[in-house]
Amino acid sequence: xxxxxxxxxxxxxxxxxxxxxxxxxxxxxxxxxxxxxxxxxxxxxxxxxxxxxxxxxxxxxxxxxxxxxxxxxxxxxxxxxxxxxxxxxxxxxxxxxxxxxxxxxxxxxxxxxxxxxxxxxxxxxxxxxxxxxxxxxxxxxxxxxxxxxxx
Amino acid sequence: xxxxxxxxxxxxxxxxxxxxxxxxxxxxxxxxxxxxxxxxxxxxxxxxxxxxxxxxxxxxxxxxxxxxxxxxxxxxxxxxxxxxxxxxxxxxxxxxxxxxxxxxxxxxxxxxxxxxxxxxxxxxxxxxxxxxxxxxxxxxxxxxxxxxxxx
Numbered sequence: 001x002x003x004x005x006x007x008x009x010x011x012x013x014x015x016x017x018x019x020x021x022x023x024x025x026x027x028x029x030x031x032x033x034x035x036x037x038x039x040x041x042x043x044x045x046x047x048x049x050x051x052x053x054x055x056x057x058x059x060x061x062x063x064x065x066x067x068x069x070x071x072x073x074x075x076x077x078x079x080x081x082x083x084x085x086x087x088x089x090x091x092x093x094x095x096x097x098x099x100x101x102x103x104x105x106x107x108x109x110x111x112x113x114x115x116x117x118x119x120x121x122x123x124x125x126x127x128x129x130x131x132x133x134x135x136x137x138x139x140x141x142x143x144x145x146x147x148x149x150x151x
Numbered sequence: 152x153x154x155x156x157x158x159x160x161x162x163x164x165x166x167x168x169x170x171x172x173x174x175x176x177x178x179x180x181x182x183x184x185x186x187x188x189x190x191x192x193x194x195x196x197x198x199x200x201x202x203x204x205x206x207x208x209x210x211x212x213x214x215x216x217x218x219x220x221x222x223x224x225x226x227x228x229x230x231x232x233x234x235x236x237x238x239x240x241x242x243x244x245x246x247x248x249x250x251x252x253x254x255x256x257x258x259x260x261x262x263x264x265x266x267x268x269x270x271x272x273x274x275x276x277x278x279x280x281x282x283x284x285x286x287x288x289x290x291x292x293x294x295x296x297x298x299x300x301x302x
Contacts, residue, residue, distance in 0.1 A: 020225045032226045034265070039228045050201075051223045069223055072202045074171045074235050075183045077190045084225050105298065114185075114300050119293045128294070136298040142270045143279070144295075147256065147287040149265055 001058070001094050005103055008053035008065065010045045013037045015062035016053060019086045026089075027121060051083070054103055056096050063091040066100040068107075073115065080108045082118035101134065119144065152209070152245050156254055159204035159216065161196045164188045166213035167204060170237045177240075178272060202234070205254055207247050214242040217251040219258075224266065231259045233269035252285065270295065 008016060017037055024032045044051050044067075056064035064087040071081040082104055087096045108116050120127050120138065128138055159167060168188055175183045195202050195218075207215035215238040222232040233255055238247045259267050271278050271289065279289055 024226065029226075034226060035224075035228045043223050043229060050221060067223070067225060070201060071222070071232065072194050072218070072220055072234060073186075074218060075175065075180070075185060077186045078194060081222065083223060105300065109300055116298045116300065118296050120296050122292055122294045131296050131298075134298070136296045139295040139297065141273055142295045143273045144290040144293045145269050145271050145282050145287045146290065147267045147282075147285070149256065149260055149267065 001096070003056050003058040003063065003094075003096055003099070005054055005056050005099055008044070008055045010041065012053075012055050012062055013040050013045070016040060016055070016065055016067075019062070019065050019088060020084065022088060023084065023086045027124075052107075054100055056087070056100060058091065058096075063088045064096045064100055066104050068104055068116075071117065073117075076114045078111075078113055079115040079117055080104065080111075080113060082116055085118070097130065098134070152247070154207050154209040154214065154245075154247060154250070156205055156207050156250055159195070159206045161192065163204075163206050163213055164191050164196070167191060167206070167216055167218075170213070170216050170239060171235065173239060174235065174237045178275075203258075205251055207238070207251060209242065209247075214239045215247045215251055217255050219255055219267075222268065224268075227265045229262075229264055230266040230268055231255065231262075231264060233267055236269070248281065249285070 017040060021033050024030055043049055044053055051067055051069040054066045055062045067084045068080050068082045071079045073079050085097060085100055105116055132138060172184050175181055194200055195204055202218055202220040205217045206213045218235045219231050219233045222230050224230050236248060236251055256267055283289060
């Protein structure tokens with residue numbers, strides 16, 4: 001496969017938002033995406049940016065992405081949180097997800113960090129199996145807690 | 152209760168590390184805390200700090216803390232992640248946890264954010280019940296995935 005992984009640029013924002021929407025639909029939450037291109041620009045491509053994004057390009061088309069940012073574990077210190085690892089449906093099973101994850105892990109390793117962390121829907125068996133095969137631990141004893149603020 | 156909640160200062164670092172260790176022991180992972188006072192100083196109290204910490208003081212003693220930092224949700228935009236909400240064992244049940252959580256939520260609200268998120272061990276029933284009563288959702292379909300990097 002002649003795909004290419006590179007740092008995302010501002011011009012990729014529409015493609016990134018498109019992939020985010022595709023994943024939300026796959027995760028049975030098609031109306032969950034409340035962010036806009038402007039939100040991605042502000043927090044990923046401006047002076048106050050704090051997330052990073054890699055994209056995978058195949059024949060001039062963005063077919064995958066990895067979006068991540070630092071977190072702080074009071075056990076491990078600075079870690080990387082992988083918010084989204086997305087490969088568009090028709091391009092799955094070609095090693096793109098692994099190539100993206102490899103690069104995120106490399107970035108963490110280069111920074112001397114000890115952990116990359118993310119979450120997975122426990123019914124998404126292909127993803128769970130992929131992560132286990134990759135060498136990650138899938139923990140089912142920690143539940144996510146979300147407090148929505150209605151402003 | 153005449154306790155006082157305030158922003159943590161550098162002088163509180165030993166007390167903060169002590170509370171982190173207490174929680175790890177309670178969570179049946181007594182050897183999990185690999186960070187040092189220096190790690191807390193670097194990421195919480197230096198120019199490259201990216202977490203914030205509130206502490207609860209009672210009779211000149213630090214008896215509770217909330218440690219948090221920004222995250223980016225590709226559904227909700229900027230959010231706050233509450234990494235640790237800790238009240239020392241002997242001071243539980245006195246409203247300190249709620250008072251700390253209230254202040255974190257207030258900080259999120261003041262910034263116009265839509266969500267505060269954290270994780271809980273699903274066997275920690277008192278914590279789960281407290282969070283539900285507070286109005287948070289506890290999601291059991293998302294599993295945490297951790298990839299440890301051996302450098």
